[in-house]
Amino acid sequence: MREYTILLDAKKMPDVWYNVLPDLPTPHAPVLHPGTQQPVGPDDLSPIFPMGLIEQEMSPEPEISIPGEVMDKYRLYRPTPLRRAWRLEEALQTPAKIYYKNESVTPSGSHKINTALAQAYYNKIEGVNSLSTETGAGQWGTALSIACAMFDMKCQVFMVRVSFEQKPYRKSMMEAYGASILPSPSDATEVGRKLREAYPNTTGSLGMAISEAVEVAVMSGGTTKYSLGSVLNHVCMHQTVIGQEAKLQMESVGDYPDVVIGCCGGGSNFAGIAFPFVQDKLKKGLDTDFIAVEPTACPTLTRGPYAYDFGDTGQLTPLIKQYTLGHNFMPPGIHAGGLRYHGVAATVAHLVKDGVMRAVALYQNPCFKASLTFAKCEGILPAPESAHAICAAMDEAVKCRESGEAKTILFNLSGHGHFDLSAYDAYLSGNMQDVALEEEALQKGLESIPQVNEPS
Amino acid sequence: MREYTILLDAKKMPDVWYNVLPDLPTPHAPVLHPGTQQPVGPDDLSPIFPMGLIEQEMSPEPEISIPGEVMDKYRLYRPTPLRRAWRLEEALQTPAKIYYKNESVTPSGSHKINTALAQAYYNKIEGVNSLSTETGAGQWGTALSIACAMFDMKCQVFMVRVSFEQKPYRKSMMEAYGASILPSPSDATEVGRKLREAYPNTTGSLGMAISEAVEVAVMSGGTTKYSLGSVLNHVCMHQTVIGQEAKLQMESVGDYPDVVIGCCGGGSNFAGIAFPFVQDKLKKGLDTDFIAVEPTACPTLTRGPYAYDFGDTGQLTPLIKQYTLGHNFMPPGIHAGGLRYHGVAATVAHLVKDGVMRAVALYQNPCFKASLTFAKCEGILPAPESAHAICAAMDEAVKCRESGEAKTILFNLSGHGHFDLSAYDAYLSGNMQDVALEEEALQKGLESIPQVNEPS
Numbered sequence: 006m007r008e009y010t011i012l013l014d015a016k017k018m019p020d021v022w023y024n025v026l027p028d029l030p031t032p033h034a035p036v037l038h039p040g041t042q043q044p045v046g047p048d049d050l051s052p053i054f055p056m057g058l059i060e061q062e063m064s065p066e067p068e069i070s071i072p073g074e075v076m077d078k079y080r081l082y083r084p085t086p087l088r089r090a091w092r093l094e095e096a097l098q099t100p101a102k103i104y105y106k107n108e109s110v111t112p113s114g115s116h117k118i119n120t121a122l123a124q125a126y127y128n129k130i131e132g133v134n135s136l137s138t139e140t141g142a143g144q145w146g147t148a149l150s151i152a153c154a155m156f157d158m159k160c161q162v163f164m165v166r167v168s169f170e171q172k173p174y175r176k177s178m179m180e181a182y183g184a185s186i187l188p189s190p191s192d193a194t195e196v197g198r199k200l201r202e203a204y205p206n207t208t209g210s211l212g213m214a215i216s217e218a219v220e221v222a223v224m225s226g227g228t229t230k231y232s233l234g235s236v237l238n239h240v241c242m243h244q245t246v247i248g249q250e251a252k253l254q255m256e257s258v259g260d261y262p263d264v265v266i267g268c269c270g271g272g273s274n275f276a277g278i279a280f281p282f283v284q285d286k287l288k289k290g291l292d293t294d295f296i297a298v299e300p301t302a303c304p305t306l307t308r309g310p311y312a313y314d315f316g317d318t319g320q321l322t323p324l325i326k327q328y329t330l331g332h333n334f335m336p337p338g339i340h341a342g343g344l345r346y347h348g349v350a351a352t353v354a355h356l357v358k359d360g361v362m363r364a365v366a367l368y369q370n371p372c373f374k375a376s377l378t379f380a381k382c383e384g385i386l387p388a389p390e391s392a393h394a395i396c397a398a399m400d401e402a403v404k405c406r407e408s409g410e411a412k413t414i415l416f417n418l419s420g421h422g423h424f425d426l427s428a429y430d431a432y433l434s435g436n437m438q439d440v441a442l443e444e445e446a447l448q449k450g451l452e453s454i455p456q457v458n459e460p461s
Numbered sequence: 462m463r464e465y466t467i468l469l470d471a472k473k474m475p476d477v478w479y480n481v482l483p484d485l486p487t488p489h490a491p492v493l494h495p496g497t498q499q500p501v502g503p504d505d506l507s508p509i510f511p512m513g514l515i516e517q518e519m520s521p522e523p524e525i526s527i528p529g530e531v532m533d534k535y536r537l538y539r540p541t542p543l544r545r546a547w548r549l550e551e552a553l554q555t556p557a558k559i560y561y562k563n564e565s566v567t568p569s570g571s572h573k574i575n576t577a578l579a580q581a582y583y584n585k586i587e588g589v590n591s592l593s594t595e596t597g598a599g600q601w602g603t604a605l606s607i608a609c610a611m612f613d614m615k616c617q618v619f620m621v622r623v624s625f626e627q628k629p630y631r632k633s634m635m636e637a638y639g640a641s642i643l644p645s646p647s648d649a650t651e652v653g654r655k656l657r658e659a660y661p662n663t664t665g666s667l668g669m670a671i672s673e674a675v676e677v678a679v680m681s682g683g684t685t686k687y688s689l690g691s692v693l694n695h696v697c698m699h700q701t702v703i704g705q706e707a708k709l710q711m712e713s714v715g716d717y718p719d720v721v722i723g724c725c726g727g728g729s730n731f732a733g734i735a736f737p738f739v740q741d742k743l744k745k746g747l748d749t750d751f752i753a754v755e756p757t758a759c760p761t762l763t764r765g766p767y768a769y770d771f772g773d774t775g776q777l778t779p780l781i782k783q784y785t786l787g788h789n790f791m792p793p794g795i796h797a798g799g800l801r802y803h804g805v806a807a808t809v810a811h812l813v814k815d816g817v818m819r820a821v822a823l824y825q826n827p828c829f830k831a832s833l834t835f836a837k838c839e840g841i842l843p844a845p846e847s848a849h850a851i852c853a854a855m856d857e858a859v860k861c862r863e864s865g866e867a868k869t870i871l872f873n874l875s876g877h878g879h880f881d882l883s884a885y886d887a888y889l890s891g892n893m894q895d896v897a898l899e900e901e902a903l904q905k906g907l908e909s910i911p912q913v914n915e916p917s
Contacts, residue, residue, distance in 0.1 A: 112840030
């Protein structure tokens with residue numbers, strides 16, 4: 006009997022988050038204060054984050070216990086299934102084995118809820134009853150809306166204006182859980198008003214929406230804190246339940262991945278699937294290949310310089326050493342909204358710089374094509390972000406067909422595409438543009454194109 | 462440790478469908494030919510269905526083996542989780558235990574795919590490479606589109622016009638799997654053209670869409686067969702994997718339901734969760750309470766007469782003994798599109814008539830209210846159809862709070878509401894009307910209101 010779905014006994018669910026910081030092969034570049042340019046301390050971050058999360062952000066501990074109340078919420082939908090893509094393997098006629106972790110079955114429809122629940126919890130126990138945040142495609146806003154509903158908290162979401170207009174049902178879904186949603190940039194914040202003045206026709210960006218949500222927290226005097234859906238170390242860490250579960254599930258069928266793949270915007274879903282296996286690479290010397298997949302329209306890891314930069318357009322966040330296309334970068338309007346971010350998690354950037362992981366950039370049309378092949382084989386319609394991981398996994402599997410290698414490939418299916426049907430419409434009608442940053446830059450007459458990064 | 466999610470080992474997945482026909486307590490009324498009014502034989506049905514399904518429709522066997530190829534497809538997403546709604550119980554302060562089977566995690570987002578895969582398979586092995594069908598809310602059309610994609614078959618879906626217009630993304634989703642979609646009534650069929658002439662402003666109905674899909678099959682000369690998403694015995698039977706799994710899962714935690722609840726349109730999801738427990742009631746004399754939940758706007762079981770009627774508006778289907786509001790009945794435009802059907806499965810009707818099961822009718826506003834309470838407790842945003850089951854389950858749990866009884870309640874969460882956000886918008890904005898058939902009838906000056914049915 007073929008095992009299509011590999012479940013994990015609920016009793017074996019990981020009860021710790023894995024922290025990659027102490028395992029990094031070279032010293033980690035500190036986060037700098039935006040004003041003093043000196044390393045930030047916990048007090049610098051306390052206006053926007055609760056102390057519980059600040060401690061995790063900087064923790065030297067390799068493992069952090071997951072609190073019982075968070076575990077109870079995880080148990081509503083975790084462990085998620087690991088699936089062997091037998092039908093996709095057959096369709097590709099590849100000797101490779103393809104596995105994917107199915108995070109699309111969570112209540113929010115993506116992996117994002119893994120950190121949303123943790124963040125809501127740590128705020129709640131410190132007496133914070135209101136969170137502000139940004140969302141692009143809407144996956145993160147939905148996740149935080151659900152988490153806030155579960156912990157009886159208020160939730161204010163700044164939604165990138167283009168998504169707010171294109172995806173009214175994402176807004177409705179967040180509202181169904183009791184959140185309030187504003188299109189960003191909005192008139193509700195000082196930074197929003199300034200951005201609207203500077204860019205009257207802007208469709209918004211994650212960088213702008215972050216600035217607004219941070220301002221709301223800072224100006225609240227402590228009643229509202231800010232919550233970020235990716236990039237930060239504590240966020241990536243919360244997502245490691247994905248990779249830890251996957252490792253146990255693969256072990257139960259006697260397998261271990263040669264290649265681990267995730268799409269990469271801010272980096273948290275990629276970190277989530279990859280870091281528990283990265284630990285093995287660093288500690289046991291395994292030769293696992295880690296591939297972060299980004300869009301050619303926003304090729305942070307493959308084209309951005311490795312440098313200190315802000316996390317937001319309004320320059321309100323600390324400076325983080327990362328690959329970046331610049332905090333003023335306005336990503337082209339591709340359909341994978343969750344991958345339209347100028348920067349990336351410092352930990353992911355660090356591991357790419359050190360050559361432990363690598364990145365590829367893909368055009369969106371082949372990603373949608375791959376996604377529909379996947380849907381027809383496996384049933385699930387993926388989010389456009391996840392389509393990037395699928396496309397890279399299929400590329401690897403095709404390489405195996407050509408080389409005859411029987412590699413074991415694992416990727417993270419970060420979410421479903423139920424709110425992305427307009428994107429599939431565009432693809433099916435042949436109206437989807439393939440955008441690469443270089444071409445965009447040339448068209449706009451910009452003088453420089455960021456250099457290709459090689460592991461240093 | 463609280464067990465929130467009760468999984469079933471894939472090896473224990475049921476490999477038979479349960480057929481309630483031989484266990485019915487009184488003789489089953491035969492299906493009649495629409496022309497001769499005599500009982501139909503297999504040959505009468507062969508222009509529209511493959512022989513494999515016709516045999517199942519009339520089978521005297523209590524169990525039918527699930528073919529290996531169908532089991533393999535089921536293994537892509539089954540067994541589905543059973544969940545204990547601890548948080549909902551707490552919110553209701555009820556001593557009752559509430560369990561629900563979560564069919565919202567299937568690739569199609571509802572239980573419908575359980576029969577879609579089986580129907581595609583039985584057509585495929587008889588050389589049929591094209592299926593026609595109807596869809597209301599879009600759950601069934603999506604399921605059959607996926608099943609056809611998996612078996613490399615063509616799929617033609619007639620979508621009730623009002624849903625076609627209100628839910629463009631449902632259409633897009635079916636197209637993503639390769640199906641072709643037409644709004645019904647359409648100009649593509651003779652019956653469609655007649656219906657458009659007779660009712661120029663009609664928004665369509667399931668009864669009309671069925672007529673069109675049946676005509677396509679009949680006129681194809683055997684290359685296309687028709688596929689129905691509910692009502693028929695083979696459809697209800699395919700859904701019994703839900704109840705069989707639920708029984709094993711409840712057994713694994715030492716429980717058995719006192720009350721089994723499902724929403725009821727055509728009856729297949731209700732039959733699916735209920736019939737395996739009905740078997741125990743009939744054979745072991747258990748006192749289980751079975752509640753079919755329908756909308757007040759389309760109260761087939763609670764208000765319709767028990768009589769022979771057509772399954773479709775165009776009078777193309779055989780005559781089925783059922784509760785019915787009349788094949789010309791035009792249901793009011795409520796938001797649970799899947800519950801807007803004039804008739805109901807003959808087996809469900811039979812068991813209600815015999816007093817083995819019962820039915821209640823609920824207004825839609827309290828169902829949406831219940832659904833949002835559920836969403837905030839359990840995370841999942843339910844389909845409006847499933848909201849009816851949730852509301853009835855919560856009503857039962859509240860009765861337990863008042864009586865002090867600690868009943869065990871099981872309901873089927875038949876699908877998610879990701880394509881029903883406009884309905885939630887209407888509810889949240891206070892613009893949702895509560896419609897009862899009686900009021901409608903009175904407003905329209907109709908002379909008669911169907912009588913309330915009591916078990917005979």
